[in-house]
Every structure is written in structure tokens, then in C-alpha cells.
Amino acid sequence: MTMEIFIGNTGAILALMTLLWIVSVIKRDASIVDPWWSILFLVIACNSVYRTGQTPGKIFLLFIVCVWALRLWLHLTLRSRGKTEDPRYAEFRRRFGPDRYWWVSFFQVFLLQGALALIISAPLQIAAAAPLPDFLSLWDYAGATFFVVGFLIETIADAQLQSFRGNPEKKGGVLDTGLWRYSRHPNYFGEALLWWGFWLCTIDQPYGVWTVFAPALMTFLLMRVSGVTMLDEHLAKTKPGFSEYMKRTSSFIPMPPKSDSTRG
Numbered sequence: 001m002t003m004e005i006f007i008g009n010t011g012a013i014l015a016l017m018t019l020l021w022i023v024s025v026i027k028r029d030a031s032i033v034d035p036w037w038s039i040l041f042l043v044i045a046c047n048s049v050y051r052t053g054q055t056p057g058k059i060f061l062l063f064i065v066c067v068w069a070l071r072l073w074l075h076l077t078l079r080s081r082g083k084t085e086d087p088r089y090a091e092f093r094r095r096f097g098p099d100r101y102w103w104v105s106f107f108q109v110f111l112l113q114g115a116l117a118l119i120i121s122a123p124l125q126i127a128a129a130a131p132l133p134d135f136l137s138l139w140d141y142a143g144a145t146f147f148v149v150g151f152l153i154e155t156i157a158d159a160q161l162q163s164f165r166g167n168p169e170k171k172g173g174v175l176d177t178g179l180w181r182y183s184r185h186p187n188y189f190g191e192a193l194l195w196w197g198f199w200l201c202t203i204d205q206p207y208g209v210w211t212v213f214a215p216a217l218m219t220f221l222l223m224r225v226s227g228v229t230m231l232d233e234h235l236a237k238t239k240p241g242f243s244e245y246m247k248r249t250s251s252f253i254p255m256p257p258k259s260d261s262t263r264g
Contacts, residue, residue, distance in 0.1 A: 005051050005129050009044045010118060016043060017114040021106045030093070030105045031086035033113060035076035038069035040117040041124060048128035055134035061127050061201055064147050068194060071151075075158055120195075120218050122211040123202040130205050143200030150193030153179065153254075157186040174241045182254035184245065188227045189252050192219040228252055 016036070024030045045065045049058045080086075085093070092108065093101045160178040164170050179186035195215040202208035222228065228251055235242045248258045 002129070005048055005125065006118075008051060009047050009121075009125065012043050012047050013040055013114045013117060014111075016040065017110040018106075021110040024105065024110075025102045028098075028102075029085040030089040030101075030109050031080065033109055034086065035073050035080065037076075037113060037117070038072040040114065041121050042066060042069035044117065044121045045124045045128045048125050052129045053132075055130060055132060056136055057130055057134040057140060057201075058128055060136060060140060060144075061124070061198075064144065065124065065198070068147075068151060071155065075162075079162070116217075116221075120214045122214045123199045123208065126205050126208050126211055127198075127202045137204045139204045140201050143197040143202075146197030146200055147194045148197075150190045150195075150197060152190070153193065154187050154190030157190060161187070172240065174239060174245045176245055176249065179254065180249075181257060182250060184232065184249050184251050185222075185228050186254060188222040189254065192222050192252075195219070223252055 016039075017033075020033055020036055024032050042065055045062055049062055052058075084090075089105075089109070092105070096104045157179045160180060161175060164173075164175040183189055192215070195218045199208075199212060199215045202211055232246060232251065236246060
């Protein structure tokens with residue numbers, strides 16, 4: 001990967017995030033950015049391949065990134081349709097004041113997420129800019145295995161959660177069946193797993209192994225910043241029965257519930 005490619009990716013992400021920010025100001029809804037998170041990585045991968053040419057390895061990488069990005073974009077877009085601004089962003093809007101948040105959000109939400117995408121996409125940028133001949137390697141197949149398992153876990157978990165939320169009889173309850181019986185956040189675990197798969201696809205490239213910070217950072221964000229910790233604290237306060245669910249269910253990595261593992 002050259003500086004020219006990185007600068008090109010930075011320009012593309014800046015343009016997309018600026019456009020999304022303008023739309024958010026008009027709609028007074030900063031949470032419109034969420035579905036587009038995965039598309040940032042697809043843009044980066046496509047731009048990198050466009051600037052360096054196609055190879056078997058790059059076509060394979062683009063395929064799995066495209067499958068993940070479009071699936072997640074569609075899921076989040078449909079989930080947010082017809083809803084008001086996400087409570088997290090609404091709280092920021094109240095904290096900063098509506099007269100200030102329109103421009104604060106550009107830096108706090110849109111530029112920040114764009115910068116994170118550029119950092120976390122390091123493995124994708126390295127692999128998508130690989131020199132010829134770049135045939136598929138054992139590392140690509142290993143990465144594909146991690147990706148497929150993670151993608152299936154995330155997709156199934158999202159479908160189970162969507163079905164649960166759409167059942168009026170389950171309103172106010174806690175989802176503790178299916179994958180959610182073994183992890184409080186199986187969708188986040190699947191997301192982390194597929195990112196380790198992206199990294200494995202990069203190991204056979206020069207300096208690829210050093211981009212291990214990217215899946216590590218993504219896993220940290222999912223567990224400690226915008227995912228597990230934040231949701232657990234919120235749901236423990238607002239959803240009856242969730243505290244008991246927390247006591248018996250693994251927070252991230254799927255494991256047998258404590259009540260099952262402790263039976264004689």
C-alpha cells in the first residue's frame with residue numbers, strides 16, 4: 001500500500017462522511033450514520049483495488065467484504081426505518097445543545113467514525129493493494145473460514161433478535177434462546193470473528209501481519225466502547241430480568257449457560 005492509495009481512501013471517506021453529515025443536519029438525526037459504517041470499508045477496499053488492479057486474491061477479498069458490508073447495511077437500514085434518532089445520539093444532542101450539535105456532530109460522530117474506519121481497514125488496504133500475482137494462499141482460506149463462521153453467527157443472531165423484537169408476546173422480555181442462550185452478544189462476537197478473518201487474509205502480504213492492531217481494536221470497541229459494556233449497563237437498568245440473564249450467560253464468547261455447566 002502506498003501513500004497515494006491511503007490519501008485516495010481518505011478523500012473518498014471524507015467525501016462520503018461529509019455528505020452523510022449534511023443529510024443528518026437536514027433530518028436532525030445523527031444516527032443515520034450507523035448503517036453506513038460497513039459501507040466505508042467497502043469503499044476503501046474498492047478504491048484500493050481500482051488503483052492497483054485486479055488479482056485472484058483481491059477479487060476474493062472484495063467478494064467477502066461486499067457480502068458482509070451490504071448485509072449489515074441492509075439489516076441496519078431496515079431496523080432503523082421509521083424510528084427517531086438513536087438514544088445515544090439524542091443524549092449527545094441534549095448535552096451539547098441543539099444549536100451547537102449540528103456542527104459538533106461533524107467532528108464527534110462523522111469524522112471520528114471515518115478516522116476509525118481508515119485505521120481499522122488497514123488489513124483491507126494492504127490486501128487490496130497486493131502486488132502481482134497474488135494468488136489465493138492458505139492464509140486466504142484460513143481467513144475465509146473465520147469469515148464464514150463469524151458471518152453466519154452474526155447473521156443468525158441478528159435474525160433471531162429481529163424475530164424476537166417483532167413478537168408482541170415477547171415485548172419487555174429477555175431473549176435467551178438460540179445463540180443468545182450462549183452469549184449475551186453473539187452478533188458482536190460474530191463481527192469480531194470475521195474481522196480476524198480479514199486480517200488472516202493479509203498475513204501473506206508484506207507488513208500484513210503488523211496490521212493485527214486492526215482486528216484487536218475492532219474487538220476492543222465491540223467489547224468495551226460501543227458494544228457489550230454500554231448495552232449491558234443500559235439493559236440492566238431498563239429491562240427486567242436482564243441482570244439475572246447476565247449472571248448465567250457469557251458476555252461475548254458463546255459458552256454453555258452457568259446453570260447448564262454446573263449441573264451434576
